[in-house]
Amino acid sequence: MSEAKPELPRRERQSAARANQILDAAAALFAERGFHRTTTRDIAEAADVAEGTLYNYFANKDDLLIGVLQRLSESIETISAPMYQISTDARAYFTALLEVIQSVQEQNLVRILAILSEIMANAELRARFYSQLVDPGIQALERNLKPLTANGQIRQADTAGLARLLASFFIGLFFLELLGDPVVSNDRNRIDEVSLSVIFDGIIAKNQEDQSR
Amino acid sequence: MSEAKPELPRRERQSAARANQILDAAAALFAERGFHRTTTRDIAEAADVAEGTLYNYFANKDDLLIGVLQRLSESIETISAPMYQISTDARAYFTALLEVIQSVQEQNLVRILAILSEIMANAELRARFYSQLVDPGIQALERNLKPLTANGQIRQADTAGLARLLASFFIGLFFLELLGDPVVSNDRNRIDEVSLSVIFDGIIAKNQEDQSR
């Protein structure tokens, strides 16, 4: 449960703790009311430090977002690390994938919202978000899909395309939940079932398919 | 169903034109640099009117976003209206669906980006966005999927769930493109092919499925 950085000098540990305390406060406020509607004063208050102190840890307000992104990035790596070995059985893999994604969302919701609040308006943030989080995620997906395709469990040969398709779906699902769609928000199991069904069998009825063979 | 626009008095026509001119300028700027980084002064300049004029047409800056949303809503209705009849053949429907969605995105990219730039920070906007655009879109999907399920072309009985799944996919795809993913951005055909393949046949290889039975 404690961070696995045992050997830092006390000074640095305290400093890192303070920085995290600030980032957590900032993330919570950004998530709640957006980056621009959050003032540095708000953040300082929530983090229980003086406004000037923020600037001992971060170059400016934008830098706080970068910091939140960093923490998010680290957290996701930790959570999703175990996934990199399971990809031997397709059913097992996709089932696990849904779970891991949901777990990432739950544990990092605030950070994700914080970043999303400004992602459209900040090109640098957008680029970092893609290269630090989205792209690595897609790469990981590809890495895991490849053996499944190689051993014939996945028919679709375009692994890169398939990874994008799956990523899109997950991203979109998150967004629908954000928007408060009642089915996605309150009936997630149902969505998961439909997803697995489509992943495994497609949408189109097989009878018809069989007939057409 | 269409407004009786032809015979409006000149005053009102001019007024509407002016409002649109302002909205277009606002949308372009919001899309480019986000809602908060756009000043009313910027908008007025871009729209070639005085700053005060904005307030003859819109109550405040937020109201401009609502206006953009309204225009987006109308535009989408216009574009997607033809879809409401085609759902007889599944393959034809999904093919057409991909096209319509792409066309909506292309023609309204700026408006969509404008709204997205503020959607995380503005709960009211979020609610309107969902209820005016997303929910109607999902409802339309459901309406079109139902006959296909009824006549056995779609196996998945949970139409509502399926509609969410498809919507999620489209939303996520849009987002990936926004983030500059190279495959999605530059090779859209490839994505469409993979999508149709998955929709029709699923991901998992059928042979294996048969074997595992």
Place this chain on the structure above:
Amino acid sequence: MSEAKPELPRRERQSAARANQILDAAAALFAERGFHRTTTRDIAEAADVAEGTLYNYFANKDDLLIGVLQRLSESIETISAPMYQISTDARAYFTALLEVIQSVQEQNLVRILAILSEIMANAELRARFYSQLVDPGIQALERNLKPLTANGQIRQADTAGLARLLASFFIGLFFLELLGDPVVSNDRNRIDEVSLSVIFDGIIAKNQEDQSR
């Protein structure tokens, strides 16, 4: 009850009526919320004319105040005209004076308040207010006090000073009422009685006076 200006051409009568309609609206609003918190739009709406129309009758917003002052001035002249003959008996005169002043206040409250709202901030208005209203009032007082002094009914020889003293008292009383002092606001008779008592007999007990002779 109708204004005694029978022989104006119709055009001019209409024009004057419009101007008065605007002035009355302006006065009411100025009185209610002050000169600066009243917008020309408010006035136009209340007067049921377009904003631009105001400027066909008045040079600018300040000019409206001057106009209100003019109307007030005329109204006061009308009301107080009868006073200019009564000054033969001191008791009768002062009693009548209290009544006339109250009547002026009641019939012109709105106009007075309108002007007071800006009188401290507008030196020109202040000067006009003094020279058109206050000074003439004081002069009239002097004119009426003089015969009373001449025939020995008033002991105080400094008529000018006495007129100021009386004027001060009336002005201050008006102000106390404005401020909502409960005694002055709700018990005006009581104030009048005390006033007359002091005017006639002074404050200091006469017994003592007599003894000191």
Place this chain on the structure above:
Amino acid sequence: MSEAKPELPRRERQSAARANQILDAAAALFAERGFHRTTTRDIAEAADVAEGTLYNYFANKDDLLIGVLQRLSESIETISAPMYQISTDARAYFTALLEVIQSVQEQNLVRILAILSEIMANAELRARFYSQLVDPGIQALERNLKPLTANGQIRQADTAGLARLLASFFIGLFFLELLGDPVVSNDRNRIDEVSLSVIFDGIIAKNQEDQSR
């Protein structure tokens, strides 16, 4: 009764000094050109601070007026405190009263004008002005008049009414001076003499009174 001001921490002393510096600048400008014609920029410049600094000390522009009123209130209390013991001899009391009032006016003219400039347009300010300044002043008058009435030096039994009458007179006198009446402005002694004469003996000649009995 006096604040324990001597041992305040330096920070707080500096802060209070700064607030007063701002209030004095604001009062001077409000008095000169009125509340609404004074901009926050003007005030900041006059107080030699940045505009933003104003808002570290006062919530908004209106709050500056409240602050001026507070200072005025304190100053008046200080000046008029000695009055609370003198009321044993009527002549001495009224003579002292005139002096104290004049001294209050002189030392607080700017503050009074500042508040008057907005008092008609701001109901809250009006209420505060009455309850913090006018009413306490009247109460003090009553407190001082009572013993004089009790020991027979004042004939008028309606102390409350008499206090209003006197207050009205002082207020009106101040107003006449403001309006630039030449007698009141340049010949104050004369007014004081007439006032004392009327207070002591009334206006009406006593001989005649005696005769008319």
Place this chain on the structure above:
DNA sequence: AATGAATGAGGGTTCATTCAT
């Protein structure tokens, strides 16, 4: 390293005034 008062550029909005219709 921590503080928080001071800063002042910049923001959204108002409103008296103008002028083409």
Place this chain on the structure above:
DNA sequence: CATGAATGAACCCTCATTCAT
């Protein structure tokens, strides 16, 4: 004369950032 949309200067206020303590 009447209209009311257009104007843009000016206003009050916010807030990220700095810096003396």
